[in-house]
Amino acid sequence: MSLKPINDILGVLEQQANWQADPLALILKSWAEVVGSVAAHHSRPLSMQRDVLRVATSSAAWAQNLTFSRQTLLLKLNSKLSMSLVDIRFSTAGWHKAPDLSPPPTGFKVQEHPSYLGDSHHHYTVTQPTQQNVNHVFESWAKVTQARSQGLPLCPQCQCPTPSGELLRWGVCALCSVKQSLRQ
Structure with missing residues (x-):
């Protein structure tokens, strides 16, 4: 038996195991380039099984529209992959499970949130905590939190200081409101 270098x-192991970049990750990375930005906003690759790519779409109309251009998309995707896809299946199934990557609504203002406490005049400096200043950072955070909650009304259920916007909206603090909705 001869000894071979580790390289x-x-x-040999790499060739035998066929180690390569995850094809789905490669598809996800180049999806907008392949289908276009508008279609990419309404479609999302979900999985690959037996060389068939499954893509979730926001509506049946988008599924049908992308199905018509399936052959062109296959050619573009196969040129980017080391393996070749046999087919692409478009469906609305799985669209709701995917994370929503759309930007938040533009009309939202922080001041309208029930937990908003008003403009704070505290300026914070963010530093990397070290072993010596961790306790100091915690103490200063505790002081700021206590000072901020001094004038706040108490939640009628848990007696915690609560922003008045939360009390106006839910009648209790946000945590108690969530607990109530989970019980129902």
């Missing part, structure tokens, strides 16, 4: 052994 030769790793090279």
